Amino acid sequence: MIQFCPDTTRLETANLGVALFCAEREFLGTLMSPNNSRIIQMFGRGQRDLKRLKAVKQSLEQTIQKQRDELCDLEQIQKFASLHVNHLRMTRFMPCRIASTPEEELQTLFNELVELQRDEDDKHSPTINRMLDAVFSQQEFSSYIRRDVEVDVPIFRTRDTVPYAYQNGRLNLIKPVEFATRRSSVISKASRNAVEGKSIYENPDEEYGELQLVVVGSFEKTKPSEVETAKRIFEDHQVRLFTTEQIDELTNDIVTHGHKLD
Structure with a gap:
């Protein structure tokens, strides 16, 4: 395990990554969390220099890769x-059984030991991500779209990574959300994202300035009543909503009002 220990006099740690060594297949690999969500969730943001920690994580990964031939x-x-x-430490390597390829086993270990558990209703969100990625990979959007933007969510005291963003006066954070079939679940998920969106809207980011949350929502059979319910909740909290059937409206807004990247 690769862990973060904020106070070396105590034994409290947060898992940030995994490393896997397989001598038989001459494999040594690491997989590190791209953000600091687990640290913030466990210890709060505090006064830590998280940008420096990110550089330290990258340095450790690079060192391991450079010394692969020596670490045999x-x-x-x-x-x-x-x-x-x-503060950034590696635990002793423990034996484990590799049931698949080392690469697949490394990803499985990362999912089990590092990645935060996702809400059950988010299990299909990768489908929306693939849809958006296919759209934003087109040449006409390459000069508008930022990817994997990290921002603070003050109300929850977390730091989240949003997959896509574009600038039009505010930095619009595009977040794919899968809504379940139950009305109660739609209200619950819309409410949480609305609270997050209002907090982001009212608290400018040190790096990006003013922000706004843009939700791309997938609704079961696009029930009009559920969409309207979510839309009303979002509008009261300065969050914009586009359904997956309204992707063209979003892309039109991007090329019409978006600012090109420097």
């Missing part, structure tokens, strides 16, 4: 891990 047996791997015992 378990003894050398364990010695390397023992040298990293500060």
Whole structure:
């Protein structure tokens, strides 16, 4: 495990990544969390220099990759891990059974030990992501769209990564959301995203300035009543909503009112 320890006098840690060594297949790989959501969830944002921590994580990954040929047996791997015992530390390598390829096993370990659990209703959101990615990968949008933007959500004291964003006076954070069939679930999810959106809207980001949340929602069979319910909730909290059937309206807004990237 690769962990963050905010206070070395205590043993409280947050899992930030995993490393897997397989001598038989000459495999040494790492997978690190791209953001600091787990740290903020467990310890709060505090006064930590999270940008520096991101650089330290990247440096560790690069060091491991550069020394792959030297780290060719378990003894050398364990010695390397023992040298990293500060705020960013590596635990001792533990034996595990690899049931698939090392790459697949590394991803499985990361999902189980590092990645935050997602809401059950979000299980289909990758489908919306693929849809949006296909659209935004087109040449005409390449000069407008930012990807993987990290911003603070003050109301929840978290730092989230939004997959897409574009500027039109405010930085519009495009967030795909899968809404379930139950009306109660639609209201609950819309309300949470609305609270998040209002908090983002009212608290300018140090790096990006003023923000606005733009939800791209997938609704079961696009029930008009559910869409209208979510829309009313969002409008009261300065959140814009586009259904998956309204992607053309969103893309038209981007090319009409969006500012090109520097």
